[in-house]
Amino acid sequence: MSKAASVRSCAVSVDAFRCNACGACVEMAPEHFFLDPATGKAQEAASPAPCTLELEQAAAFCPRKCISVEEAG
Ligand code: SF4
Numbered sequence: 285m286s287k288a289a290s291v292r293s294c295a296v297s298v299d300a301f302r303c304n305a306c307g308a309c310v311e312m313a314p315e316h317f318f319l320d321p322a323t324g325k326a327q328e329a330a331s332p333a334p335c336t337l338e339l340e341q342a343a344a345f346c347p348r349k350c351i352s353v354e355e356a357g
Pocket residue numbers: 298302303304305306307308309310325326345346347348349350351
């Protein structure tokens with residue numbers, strides 16, 4: 285039995301205008317997001333980035349729905 289373990293790549297972006305700086309995405313996916321010390325708003329750590337479960341969960345949980353995650357291939 286083989287694992288089809290090709291890591292998908294996702295384009296990640298945060299709409300800083302809509303972000304309310306709650307920090308939930310940073311708590312849920314600290315490898316993908318950080319809070320900009322200057323603005324307090326979330327930013328993506330890297331894009332494209334591996335499409336992890338944590339990334340998808342953080343995007344789904346964001347109360348402002350301002351995280352965009354699109355599979356980049
Ligand atoms: S969860 Fe959404 S609203 Fe909260 S800090 Fe992250 S991007 Fe901003």
